[in-house]
Amino acid sequence: MHNTELSRSALEFSTADRLELARRLVESVVEPAPLTDAVKTGIRRIEDIAAGKVAGMTEEQYRAAVV
Numbered sequence: 520m521h522n523t524e525l526s527r528s529a530l531e532f533s534t535a536d537r538l539e540l541a542r543r544l545v546e547s548v549v550e551p552a553p554l555t556d557a558v559k560t561g562i563r564r565i566e567d568i569a570a571g572k573v574a575g576m577t578e579e580q581y582r583a584a585v586v
Contacts, residue, residue, distance in 0.1 A: 534569045 529540060554562075568575045576584070 538566060538569060 529537065532540065564573075567573045
């Protein structure tokens with residue numbers, strides 16, 4: 520399957536399946552290392568947004584928060 524077709528197919532997966540696929544892909548190209556607390560927190564927050572548990576920020580809100 521061509522990369523473009525594969526990408527289109529993957530985007531039709533459920534949110535949970537896309538997150539699992541993303542984890543597996545990243546793990547396949549990086550050397551395994553223990554996750555820091557900050558990375559664990561980041562992953563949890565991304566999963567909370569993807570699952571609809573919390574609302575994400577707009578780009579405008581983000582930029583205002585980091586100023």
